[in-house]
Amino acid sequence: xxxxxxxxxxxxxxxxxxxxxxxxxxxxxxxxxxxxxxxxxxxxxxxxxxxxxxxxxxxxxxxxxxxxxxxxxxxxxxxxxxxxxxxxxxxxxxxxxxxxxxxxxxxxxxxxxxxxxxxxxxxxxxxxxxxxxxxxxxxxxxxxxxxxxxxxxxxxxxxxxxxxxxxxxxxxxxxxxxxxxxxxxxxxxxxxxxxxxxxxxxxxxxxxxxxxxxxxxxxxxxxxxxxxxxxxxxxxxxxxxxxxxxxxxxxxxxxxxxxxxxxxxxxxxxxxxxxxxxxxxxxxxxxxxxxxxxxxxxxxxxxxxxxxxxxxxxxxxxxxxxxxxxxxxxxxxxxxxxxxxxxxxxxxxxxxxxxxxxxxxxxxxxxxxxxxxxxxxxxxxxxxxxxxxxxxxxxxxxxxxxxxxxxxxxxxxxxxxxxxxxxxxxxxxxxxxxxxxxxxxxxxxxxxxxxxxxxxxxxxxxxxxxxxxxxxxxxxxxxxxxxxxxxxxxxxxxxxxxxxxxxxxxxxxxxxxxxxxxxxxxxxxxxxxxxxxxxxxxxxxxxxxxxxxxxxxxxxxxxxxxxxxxxxxxxxxxxxxxxxxxxxxxxxxxxxxxxxxxxxxxxxxxxxxxxxxxxxxxxxxxxxxxxxxxxxxxxxxxxxxxxxxxxxxxxxxxxx
Numbered sequence: 185x186x187x188x189x190x191x192x193x194x195x196x197x198x199x200x201x202x203x204x205x206x207x208x209x210x211x212x213x214x215x216x217x218x219x220x221x222x223x224x225x226x227x228x229x230x231x232x233x234x235x236x237x238x239x240x241x242x243x244x245x246x247x248x249x250x251x252x253x254x255x256x257x258x259x260x261x262x263x264x265x266x267x268x269x270x271x272x273x274x275x276x277x278x279x280x281x282x283x284x285x286x287x288x289x290x291x292x293x294x295x296x297x298x299x300x301x302x303x304x305x306x307x308x309x310x311x312x313x314x315x316x317x318x319x320x321x322x323x324x325x326x327x328x329x330x331x332x333x334x335x336x337x338x339x340x341x342x343x344x345x346x347x348x349x350x351x352x353x354x355x356x357x358x359x360x361x362x363x364x365x366x367x368x369x370x371x372x373x374x375x376x377x378x379x380x381x382x383x384x385x386x387x388x389x390x391x392x393x394x395x396x397x398x399x400x401x402x403x404x405x406x407x408x409x410x411x412x413x414x415x416x417x418x419x420x421x422x423x424x425x426x427x428x429x430x431x432x433x434x435x436x437x438x439x440x441x442x443x444x445x446x447x448x449x450x451x452x453x454x455x456x457x458x459x460x461x462x463x464x465x466x467x468x469x470x471x472x473x474x475x476x477x478x479x480x481x482x483x484x485x486x487x488x489x490x491x492x493x494x495x496x497x498x499x500x501x502x503x504x505x506x507x508x509x510x511x512x513x514x515x516x517x518x519x520x521x522x523x524x525x526x527x528x529x530x531x532x533x534x535x536x537x538x539x540x541x542x543x544x545x546x547x548x549x550x551x552x553x554x555x556x557x558x559x560x561x562x563x564x565x566x567x568x569x570x571x572x573x574x575x576x577x578x579x580x581x582x583x584x585x586x587x588x589x590x591x592x593x594x595x596x597x598x599x600x601x602x603x604x605x606x607x608x609x610x611x612x613x614x615x616x617x618x619x620x621x622x623x624x625x626x627x628x629x630x631x632x633x634x635x636x637x638x639x640x641x642x643x644x645x646x647x648x649x650x651x652x653x654x655x656x657x658x659x660x661x662x663x664x665x666x667x668x669x670x671x672x673x674x675x676x677x678x679x680x681x682x683x684x685x686x687x688x689x690x691x692x693x694x695x696x697x698x699x700x701x702x703x704x705x706x707x708x709x710x711x712x713x714x715x716x717x718x719x720x721x722x723x724x725x726x727x728x729x730x731x732x733x734x735x736x737x738x739x740x741x742x743x744x745x746x747x748x749x750x751x752x753x754x755x756x757x758x759x760x761x762x763x764x765x766x767x768x769x770x771x772x773x774x775x776x777x778x779x780x781x782x783x784x785x786x787x788x789x790x791x792x793x794x795x796x797x798x799x800x801x802x803x804x805x806x807x808x809x810x811x812x813x814x815x816x817x818x819x820x821x822x823x824x825x826x827x828x829x830x831x832x833x834x835x836x837x838x839x840x
Contacts, residue, residue: 191236191342198233198340202226214376217328218338221319224327225340229315236343239305240316242287247309250287257283257354257363258290260400261393265290265365268389272367272382278306280366282322286313289363297370304347306368317341321349322364329353329361331387333379336372348372350382352390357398357426357435365390391438395424398437399496402426405434407496408457408468410443410482414492414526414699417479423491431456431465447486460485461493462528471495475526481699483528490528490699517541519567523560525703529693533560540688541568546640548625548685549663551692553802554740557663558623560692564661565619573618576611581627581805589632593639595648612645615658625685626666626677627806637681660685665804695735695742704739705730709746719750720758729760737802794819795828 201213202223213219225231242250251258261281269279269292278293278301291308293301301307305317314323318340325332331352337345351366365386372378399407405428409421416422423440427433432455436444447460458465462483472478472495479494517538524530540547541564549557558577565575583591594610612620622628628636639645640660644653662685671677695701705727713719726749735741745764753762794808801807809819822828 191345194337194342194345195233197337198222198226214335214338215332217324217330217332218319218334221314221324221327222340224314225318229318231315231318231340233318233340233342236341237316237318238343239303239307240311241302241305241307241309242311244309247287247289250283250285251289254283254289254363256400257393257397260397261290261354261363261365264389264393264396265292268365268367268385271385275369275382276371277367277369277382280306280310280312280322280364280368282312282326282364282366284326284361284363286317286322286326286364287311300370304344304370306347306370312366317344320344321351321368322366325351325353325364325366326361329355331383331390333376333383335376335379336374338376346370348379350379350386352383352387354390354394354397355438357401357437359438359441362394362397365393395437398424398426398435402434404498406468406498408493409496410440410491410493412489412491414477414479414481417492417494421494425457427457427468431458431468433457433460443484443491447484468493468495472497479526481526481528492526492699517567519563522707523556523563524698525700527693527698527700529691530698530700533690533692536688537564537690538567540564540690544659545687546660546662546685547688547690548668549661549690549692551663551665552694552738553665553804554738555665555692555694556739557665557692558621560690561619561621561661561663565621568619568659570618570659574615575619575621576615577621577623578611579623581624585629588629589635590648592632593635593645593647596650610645610647612639612656612658613647613654616656618658620658620660622660622662624664624806625662626664626668626671628677630676630678633678633681637678637684640681640684695738696733701731702727705742705746708739708743709750712743712746712750716750720753720756723757723759725760726758726763729763733766740802794822798823798828 201219213222226233231237258281265279265281269277272279273292273294276294279291280288281290282288288308288310291306291310293306305312311317312320312322314320314327317323319334320339320341321332321334324334331350333348333350335348339345339347339349347368347370349366349368351364353361354363354365356362367382367386405426408423408425408427409417410423410425411417411421423443424437425433425440425444426435433444444460457468461468462485467480467482471480471493474480479492481490481492483490515538517534520534520537520541524534537560547561547564549560551557561577562575565571578592580588590608590610592610592612594608594613622636639656642653643657644655646653668677668682668686672679672682695704698704705722709722730742730745733745737744745766748764749758749762753759797808797811798805801811805819805823812819
């Protein structure tokens with residue numbers, strides 16, 4: 185039978201493309217991948233496009249040999265192959281599963297079209313290797329180890345130009361080609377875009393079969409199943425990593441290998457799982473027992489991204505780990521544990537806080553404004569042996585310089601005009617036996633830093649007007665969002681005081697980087713609604729909007745957003761539209777207004793301008809003073825005049 189006109193045009197196009205001629209080509213390859221394959225077919229395999237080849241079906245004995253070699257894969261892949269065919273058959277596709285040599289070892293198709301499918305090579309035992317069949321989905325997938333659609337005239341052989349085929353590789357745990365999953369149709373729409381959905385479907389099932397094969401191969405090893413989403417870890421965890429008991433990595437599935445490669449840079453994959461994850465081995469062996477859903481968040485060491493993981497254990501080893509003491513159970517301290525759920529950075533911070541809470545060490549808490557430094561300081565105090573003593577908090581940026589010394593150290597009767605008749609204990613003395621919390625320590629005036637240093641060194645104070653010092657027993661917890669090292673270099677913060685305060689540092693991550701944002705939102709809202717029976721519930725779209733917000737003001741900004749929604753929402757639900765504009769993703773009106781000019785406040789509306797400046801800097805008075813070119817006492821006077829006070833919601837939310 186002679187060639188049809190479409191086939192002759194295709195042959196001419198292949199020859200002209202391979203020759204590199206400048207003459208017009210009727211049918212050009214749809215992608216460079218197809219073009220390279222056409223070139224290989226002529227240059228490497230010696231195929232002649234003018235001599236189309238009939239489909240080659242291997243003998244039953246040869247087929248049996250190929251099936252025997254692929255027996256383990258076939259047993260694992262059966263369910264995935266059946267499911268994919270049930271979906272593809274509705275669109276008149278057949279399914280081929282080939283081995284690593286391109287021989288079809290499993291086939292599902294419409295028996296009513298058996299003869300036509302066999303003639304086209306869409307049949308059990310068909311050879312779709314590129315060196316025989318030319319450019320095709322299976323053969324080119326095997327050669328380039330990538331998924332692709334070979335649609336109609338993408339095929340090299342002119343007898344195949346009516347076919348559309350889509351294939352995806354199935355790789356073994358070492359990344360080598362193991363098999364190819366393919367769906368093909370005798371007739372299809374002309375446009376290549378018609379195969380997009382089929383392409384994604386084949387890739388999905390190829391990955392499922394590959395992962396099932398991986399799980400079977402390493403069923404006697406520990407396997408971490410991970411995903412960037414907690415909800416998908418168990419059902420379709422993207423990353424699989426097999427390990428030995430000492431944490432040595434044995435293998436990973438294709439996404440897992442890529443993840444480990446990103447962690448190791450251009451070098452070899454990490455040899456131990458703790459080289460990739462910022463954790464210790466007990467954190468991994470603890471997974472089946474620690475959390476209710478047996479999933480925990482971990483941070484990647486190199487790139488800092490968060491992934492969620494669960495542990496698949498060999499059943500023969502499961503009891504031994506529980507009883508042999510391998511699991512080093514972390515001490516439960518409820519007042520600290522409530523500050524976070526499953527964020528790896530917070531877990532480290534809180535684990536350190538638990539170890540420090542009864543130690544005679546001063547602690548420095550760092551983190552962006554609004555991350556909950558005071559709440560952590562309170563929890564540190566309440567969980568310690570000092571809990572019976574007072575927790576005394578002082579914001580070093582919120583007290584005028586003229587009063588800060590008397591506030592901190594107290595004064596005797598008659599020490600200065602305007603003081604109390606009987607004198608007053610300062611905050612340091614009030615914290616005797618308890619904890620003194622110094623917030624915004626970076627804003628403490630330099631001359632008072634010297635006095636505080638003496639108090640810390642000698643554990644005694646001398647109130648204004650007193651003749652002799654008073655002994656005090658206190659622990660100091662300081663907090664700042666500033667870089668004290670930079671302040672020290674600038675000469676505005678004493679280096680010796682820094683080392684005296686920084687017995688240990690606890691860092692709080694910004695809300696936008698925490699893996700437990702949902703938990704924080706729930707806790708904040710529970711705190712705000714505790715005394716409001718019948719309060720509206722947070723609808724899913726509102727939660728989604730809150731989770732998408734970068735929260736430059738962190739938990740403090742979150743509290744304000746939820747309090748606003750609670751105060752203004754009507755009905756039984758809080759929707760995304762009930763949130764403040766900046767929290768719901770809409771441009772806020774105040775964001776569109778120009779900031780007040782530096783050095784002065786407008787003569788009219790000065791209260792509004794001041795409030796905007798305070799909100800813009802998250803109530804950082806020092807920053808507002810610098811922006812407006814005024815002193816901090818002036819800012820405080822104007823705040824008092826206009827009744828502007830920093831937010832101070834009394835909630836039990838984590839970190840505040």
